[in-house]
Amino acid sequence: MRIKDQIDEIGKQAKKASAAMALASTAEKNTALHEIVQLIRTHKAQIQQANQADLNKANQNGLEPALLDRLSLSDKTIETMAIGLEQMTQLPDPIGEISDLKIRPSGIQVGKMRVPLGVIGIIYESRPNVTIDAAGLCIKSGNATILRGGSEAFECNQVLAQLVSQGLTRANLPAHAVQVIKTTDRDAVGHLITAKTYVDVIVPRGGKSLIQRIAEQATVPVIKHLDGICHTYIDAHANIEQAIQIADNAKTHRYGTCNTMETLLIHQAVAQKVLSKLVPLYLAKHVELRGCPATCALVQHAKPATEQDWFTEYLAPILSIRIVDSLEQAIQHINHYGSQHTDVIVTEHHSHAMQFIRQVDSASVMINASSRFADGFEYGLGAEIGISTDKLHARGPVGLEGLTSQKYVIFGHGEIRT
């Protein structure tokens, strides 16, 4: 079968399955999740065997060690996938919820009912645990999903897809509610992101270049996360001890995550005090420092930062530092160089804090907390399919609610319009 026909076939199946999923009860969806958990636990050997086949091939192809590490499924990673699904069974079911019911002067009662989006296409890179996370979130939110994982994890994803389909069947839900594309042909992605008839939204997860390419070529709407150039601004009125702890944590807790701080902004009034305490912490952890001229004058180890540095998501132990004259300059810097992901102010000055959260145009704005908190679990969404840097539909961590829509429901008593 040609690739396009394969995708059309998968799309048709998904659309059909989505109608049944939209009507599935909470109990049915939770049963499916529990069945999948059990299947994962009882088929651990089979999953790891497929994973080993992927790893062998990746080794032959000379995949980088960091990517091999992400691809690898240990006992612990598999159990984490299972626990993730179990946690999803505990989340409230968003579907069918009716809110904001108001009686209007005409007599009709107007409210909103939460409904699934329909068919969600998810395109992701190597990590096979995304297959299970994404399948779980889509099942719980009453959607059908078409998954296109990285070719490196092909064998493993096929096994996981089979287990998911079995779990759905055991819960009397359509096996096609979760489908994994059975080809590594790159054309499949092109067909999937333009299959407007079958697919309601595309969620790409992976590197910036993958996401950019998908966003450019897709005709189906895309909920995307480009990059996370997160800032921490230490205000003149900051609690200095707190500022140091937050700036340390935001940079060094994990280097490779999108909510890691990449640029530190410090008000000139406190720059010397902050840097004298903070720089030794960074240097002890081998963080490379790049700074504006004022920073370089204060910090012996800092290299001059280039214009490009301020635009860069390092995802590495590198930090650029700029000393600013005012809160306004900090906000301007963030809105100009940032990626509208997550930005933080550390201050005890109430009006400064409120001005910052109002004026910084990012998906998450924080006062006196580490940017590392920008995460679906930490925000109480229970789980997330990704973090959106878009403005429309879903912004910031996207949990079950981001995978749903609302329709207006009107309860009348025979009202007609006059």
Place this chain on the structure above:
Amino acid sequence: MRIKDQIDEIGKQAKKASAAMALASTAEKNTALHEIVQLIRTHKAQIQQANQADLNKANQNGLEPALLDRLSLSDKTIETMAIGLEQMTQLPDPIGEISDLKIRPSGIQVGKMRVPLGVIGIIYESRPNVTIDAAGLCIKSGNATILRGGSEAFECNQVLAQLVSQGLTRANLPAHAVQVIKTTDRDAVGHLITAKTYVDVIVPRGGKSLIQRIAEQATVPVIKHLDGICHTYIDAHANIEQAIQIADNAKTHRYGTCNTMETLLIHQAVAQKVLSKLVPLYLAKHVELRGCPATCALVQHAKPATEQDWFTEYLAPILSIRIVDSLEQAIQHINHYGSQHTDVIVTEHHSHAMQFIRQVDSASVMINASSRFADGFEYGLGAEIGISTDKLHARGPVGLEGLTSQKYVIFGHGEIRT
């Protein structure tokens, strides 16, 4: 200047203005609206003079009478525009609202703040009152907007745009917060809908072909309304008197609106009873009836409906009628032939009503009310920029809230992630 450069220039101005608009106070925005109202009232002669120039040109070009009628601005239409803006000053300002603040186990407090989308491009056909409605909604929601009206209303739109800019200036808001494109060149639309750097969302208003073309070619996200193929289903358990009133009103209250019923579905158990009372009402109003074979057997005046009829938004005194065997068949018909706009069930059977609103996948689903209620004013949104048949971001009537987004705001006390 080349068209593309003109659009880029307008886009840059809009983006700059949007930053100021996002921070404008409710008082400033309301002042601007009041100033514009005053300017409209004092410049009525000038508006009508420009409108007359447009009408003369349209007459020369042989525009259809219905279109001429929509283009024409009477004293009453102008006053309606002014009153519409005055009503907007009474609406609550959505911007800055913080909701859902919850304390998380880590100690951080997580909530959502409502913010403007940024720059909204609105592309519409002949009616010049849309210029004022759209400008008002965008001002109140803290957005900047770029308006591209129909070429037939060019002169009038230029005058209205000047008044709006003057009103903004009088309220100390940026004059460029509302800009009307100063060319009738069709290429301007192509550039506007692909100006991703400056434009956050496009709202097209007009005929289906215009909207379809824009949706296909746009790279900026589009909030759109395609067609309104609205259904009324009269259940076996309907209150027959109520059903007749609703079916009459939904079809004949106004023929040219998107929330007008185009197809009537009737359960076979009550078909004869309903049609014997309803058909005379329709015939008295010269509504052409097209029916399924069962309908044609019952209704002497009905012509056979073709497959295409079920897919058609007539926007005219034509109605297609189908007699169905069951609630399920009615739901299937609606989900297959409908346009996911507004669909109604008339029934006294509680479970049937709940099944219908859960299973019909439309922006508005109604029980025992006329589909003509699908409207921003009737739903209590205060005003609407249009009715969306999309699933993402905004669905159904789109008021101020549809022109906004939310960002996460996090209030911490020095929390770091461990």
